[in-house]
Amino acid sequence: MLKYIVRRILYIIPTTIFISIVIFLLIQLPPGDFLSVYTAKAVQEGETIDKQALERMRQDYGLDKPWYVQYFKWISGIITRGDFGYSFTYKRPVISVIKQYLGITIMVSLVTMLFTYIVAIPIGIFSAVKQYSIGDYIFTIIGFFGMGTPNFLFAIVLMYLSFKYFGNPMIGLISSEYVESAWTWAKILDLLKHMIIPVIVIGTANTCGLIRVMRGQLLDELNKQYVITARAKGLPERRILFKYPVRAAINPIISTIGWSLTSIFTGSTITAIVLNLPTQGPVMHKALLNQDMYLAGTWLLLMTVLTLLGTLISDLLLAWLDPRIRYEKKGK
Amino acid sequence: MSKSDIILEIKNLTKEFNVKTKLFGYGKTPTIKAVSDISFFVKRGETFGLVGESGCGKTTLGRCIVRGIDATSGQVMYYMEDGTKIDFLKAKEEEYKDLRKRIQMIFQDPYSSLDPRMTVYDIISEPLKACYKLSKPEIDDRVKEIGKATGLDISYLKRYPHAFSGGQRQRIGIARALITLPDIIVCDEPVSALDVSIQAQIINILKDLQAEYKMTYIFIAHDLSVVEYISDRVAVMYLGRIVELAPTEKMYSYPKHPYTEALLSAVPNPDPERKMRRIILQGEVPIPSNPPAGCHFHPRCPYRGKECDSVIPELYELEDGHYVACHYANKLRLSGIGQVQ
Amino acid sequence: MRCEDRKNNDILLEVRNLKVHIKLDEGILKAVDGVSFPIKRGKTMGLVGESGCGKSLTSKAIISINPDICQTTGEVLFYDSEKNEIINLLELEKDSAEIRDIRGKKISMIFQEPMTAFSPLHTIGNQIMENILIHKMKNKKEAKEVAINMLKRVGIADAEKRINQYPHEFSGGMRQRAMIAMALSCNPDLLIADEPTTALDVTIQAQVLELMNQLQKEYEMAILFITHNLGVIAEICDEVAVMYLGEIVERASVKELFRNPRHPYTKGLIKSIPKMGRKKERLYSIEGNVPLPLDLPPACHFYERCEYRMDGICNKQKVPEIQLSEDHMVKCFLYNNYDNIKQDNYIKQETEAADV
Numbered sequence A: 001m002l003k004y005i006v007r008r009i010l011y012i013i014p015t016t017i018f019i020s021i022v023i024f025l026l027i028q029l030p031p032g033d034f035l036s037v038y039t040a041k042a043v044q045e046g047e048t049i050d051k052q053a054l055e056r057m058r059q060d061y062g063l064d065k066p067w068y069v070q071y072f073k074w075i076s077g078i079i080t081r082g083d084f085g086y087s088f089t090y091k092r093p094v095i096s097v098i099k100q101y102l103g104i105t106i107m108v109s110l111v112t113m114l115f116t117y118i119v120a121i122p123i124g125i126f127s128a129v130k131q132y133s134i135g136d137y138i139f140t141i142i143g144f145f146g147m148g149t150p151n152f153l154f155a156i157v158l159m160y161l162s163f164k165y166f167g168n169p170m171i172g173l174i175s176s177e178y179v180e181s182a183w184t185w186a187k188i189l190d191l192l193k194h195m196i197i198p199v200i201v202i203g204t205a206n207t208c209g210l211i212r213v214m215r216g217q218l219l220d221e222l223n224k225q226y227v228i229t230a231r232a233k234g235l236p237e238r239r240i241l242f243k244y245p246v247r248a249a250i251n252p253i254i255s256t257i258g259w260s261l262t263s264i265f266t267g268s269t270i271t272a273i274v275l276n277l278p279t280q281g282p283v284m285h286k287a288l289l290n291q292d293m294y295l296a297g298t299w300l301l302l303m304t305v306l307t308l309l310g311t312l313i314s315d316l317l318l319a320w321l322d323p324r325i326r327y328e329k330k331g332k
Numbered sequence B: 001m002s003k004s005d006i007i008l009e010i011k012n013l014t015k016e017f018n019v020k021t022k023l024f025g026y027g028k029t030p031t032i033k034a035v036s037d038i039s040f041f042v043k044r045g046e047t048f049g050l051v052g053e054s055g056c057g058k059t060t061l062g063r064c065i066v067r068g069i070d071a072t073s074g075q076v077m078y079y080m081e082d083g084t085k086i087d088f089l090k091a092k093e094e095e096y097k098d099l100r101k102r103i104q105m106i107f108q109d110p111y112s113s114l115d116p117r118m119t120v121y122d123i124i125s126e127p128l129k130a131c132y133k134l135s136k137p138e139i140d141d142r143v144k145e146i147g148k149a150t151g152l153d154i155s156y157l158k159r160y161p162h163a164f165s166g167g168q169r170q171r172i173g174i175a176r177a178l179i180t181l182p183d184i185i186v187c188d189e190p191v192s193a194l195d196v197s198i199q200a201q202i203i204n205i206l207k208d209l210q211a212e213y214k215m216t217y218i219f220i221a222h223d224l225s226v227v228e229y230i231s232d233r234v235a236v237m238y239l240g241r242i243v244e245l246a247p248t249e250k251m252y253s254y255p256k257h258p259y260t261e262a263l264l265s266a267v268p269n270p271d272p273e274r275k276m277r278r279i280i281l282q283g284e285v286p287i288p289s290n291p292p293a294g295c296h297f298h299p300r301c302p303y304r305g306k307e308c309d310s311v312i313p314e315l316y317e318l319e320d321g322h323y324v325a326c327h328y329a330n331k332l333r334l335s336g337i338g339q340v341q
Numbered sequence C: 001m002r003c004e005d006r007k008n009n010d011i012l013l014e015v016r017n018l019k020v021h022i023k024l025d026e027g028i029l030k031a032v033d034g035v036s037f038p039i040k041r042g043k044t045m046g047l048v049g050e051s052g053c054g055k056s057l058t059s060k061a062i063i064s065i066n067p068d069i070c071q072t073t074g075e076v077l078f079y080d081s082e083k084n085e086i087i088n089l090l091e092l093e094k095d096s097a098e099i100r101d102i103r104g105k106k107i108s109m110i111f112q113e114p115m116t117a118f119s120p121l122h123t124i125g126n127q128i129m130e131n132i133l134i135h136k137m138k139n140k141k142e143a144k145e146v147a148i149n150m151l152k153r154v155g156i157a158d159a160e161k162r163i164n165q166y167p168h169e170f171s172g173g174m175r176q177r178a179m180i181a182m183a184l185s186c187n188p189d190l191l192i193a194d195e196p197t198t199a200l201d202v203t204i205q206a207q208v209l210e211l212m213n214q215l216q217k218e219y220e221m222a223i224l225f226i227t228h229n230l231g232v233i234a235e236i237c238d239e240v241a242v243m244y245l246g247e248i249v250e251r252a253s254v255k256e257l258f259r260n261p262r263h264p265y266t267k268g269l270i271k272s273i274p275k276m277g278r279k280k281e282r283l284y285s286i287e288g289n290v291p292l293p294l295d296l297p298p299a300c301h302f303y304e305r306c307e308y309r310m311d312g313i314c315n316k317q318k319v320p321e322i323q324l325s326e327d328h329m330v331k332c333f334l335y336n337n338y339d340n341i342k343q344d345n346y347i348k349q350e351t352e353a354a355d356v
Ligand SMILES: Nc1ncnc2c1ncn2[C@@H]1O[C@H](COP(=O)(O)OP(=O)(O)OP(=O)(O)O)[C@@H](O)[C@H]1O
Pocket: B017, B018, B019, B032, B033, B034, B052, B053, B054, B055, B056, B057, B058, B059, B060, B061, B108, B222, B288
């Protein structure tokens, strides 16, 4: 097993290198570079720019050299100095931009995921056990409604409701009066309050899907022979349910945690823009628009590593949960 | 026996499966020798039975013979009426097309072997369309004739297979195999999935058809009583090899291989007053990817001797037409059926 | 219910007029329709019949583990030796403590499909011990010991190691033996075996049957053995009930049933198996197919396929159950009066003469 994990981690390295090259190429693809975009914008807005500083930067990053030289410079910077480059939009090193947004993004994602699983799994179980009951129908209808409504629309509706009833649309994650202050209980409470809408909005779409998956999986399992075997042993229904079919039905869902982490990361950009969330979605969006190549490249690279790790985590979870797979992986 | 009696001769047929593991899988891929160096011949017009436990390679052998899958090595010689012979496995386009008509197969599972999207008529007429150029009325006539012979109602022909019971499906499978009027049909457990009462119907149909169209059957089954009933000669397979081959009555009354004896004694006898001595084999059927050395049967054999775990016994002719692969075949006195103990 | 006269009686369980009806869109499926039979203490009762005739539903109805769409009526009288009283199992709530105390402890069951009857996610040991832990003892260590001993009893070598393995590491025959070990771990009074050997090879089937025979003697339990293989029935049963489309059409001791089958269906079944070591004449075969038991009229369901059918009687009236002798019941109009039995003997001799 250990050998398997080490091997899988080793596979991540070449994959990451390969993907980083592709990412770099793609970002390079549009004509011009961030400096030209930057200059054009500045000229448009009537700002003066330090031509000398610009020229220095162009040389530092080798922007006049072919792409592979630039790539090599970037990568060696990352590896030797932990320097991910400079963000022009934010006018500071990429690493500091990322530091600012990453924590909050991960937090929103994790809370959202927790919300999704905590809500979806019990409802899924209920719907399967009480198949065709009124409750099942109600959840089904709500579920389809939730899946059908676009997230941003849902966000706007909730914002409106919040504004109407609480006098605050809850835009952003932290109220303006706390932005500069240190972390106090009041600030945390404020943050939690602000997280309600994003978590519900981003979470529901996944929740509804997950309820259907859980329900379907469990219905399958409930008809399996081993459930009847357990019943014939004289186990109480509730214990049978949780020990056997639920466990079996949850496996494929738990094992996708790794993948869903990254999808929640990247899938909620529009919602985040609408809600003005200081998460990575809007930042990425801006970086791409401005050809802020090092910022965009670093984000994408981070996503790649996260996806690969997520996949690994999923596979490991699956192997841990399902002895049949565990056995195969051990290679006998 | 003269050569002209023979219709099919299988020579050193071997089929290996390489079980593919995943792209990043470990270690060597195990090779499964499903059929291992098998040779025998089939006489014109006889029913050749093939028995053995699940996984011993019966289906694989059958499918190699009809070229449903490609054998790893070996020959399947087909003897034409004029005495010329062709290796079916190496036959080129024209010859292959001709032989294809002559060798057909009935499949094990009547539930999955019929395409659910085709009508029964299309299923039955398909091999005919593939092998001959016939006009529509000619095809119609043929399908109807065969349908009648196999006991299918003509009015059923436009329906889809799901509307039929297991027994009826098996008849459709038989009709499909018969439509080209082949010389040889490989019947892979045609009655195993069927109920007793339907099983008897199908066996009778097969016998009647054989009498009418003078066909040769290779009849695969794991039910020894069915094989005894229908076959003229029987071969017993164990882990990819033939361990005994003999005329049916000889084999069932005077088995020469310990495995055959155990198989015979294990068959539940539907007569509560005639109980036989029961030989209970110890241990499990081994996995073909890792067979025991020497005689594959030796770990379960009650009569094993010292060379059994190292020397592979060859199949040889012990008595006239009675072949056996056992080091002790001429020393052992084994009991067959009918010997009440 | 309490019956003093039952105590010295040797009947362990009696099924009376059991009906399992399933409401489908197409109509009511009378999958089991008025089945009655007794099971004697320490004896083996066989239930034979073709696929779909209702054998599994009957057996599962005994301990109320059929799915909810099955409407079950009738009586299943079980003599509880511990409490010395007779309980109607069908009257108990489906998930009540009383019936759960009987399932797995006094009546246990093994199933047709050894491949799917164990949960793939739990070890064999876990699943066997579970049975012991609910019914017998609370101590996990002792339960493990019992489980290991049981596995050894059913001939699984290396039981200490095997107990921690998962079902997919067992072969079909081994799983079936593990299943038997699980079912017998609480010394049940009755073992219901639903086609325990159908999925197995002959040599493995022989192993399992031999094992069941041995264990039955040792534990003195009764067995309800379900199969469609008459050979297996002849090997291990004391009494047999033949089922056709949800009804028992004939019931007798094994010897009697094989020597003097009365119902045309039973006769057909026995004649249609190829017998080894006999002269090969044409196999007898029952015409037609088993119909689906949807909306059947209350007449003989075998009518269409029967050689001896009497138009106007068999397809019009409800068939009576006729007790030919103390241990021989048949459900057929042919035996409505005694003369027909003689006639039947005549038919039998005649056909035998023709066979020779
Ligand atoms: N396509 C395949 N790939 C890998 N292994 C195979 C394949 N087909 C068959 N085998 C293996 O070859 C062996 C022989 O299989 P085969 O189906 O011929 O057995 P059989 O005697 O017909 O058994 P049964 O009575 O169950 O039908 C088995 O161990 C099987 O697992």
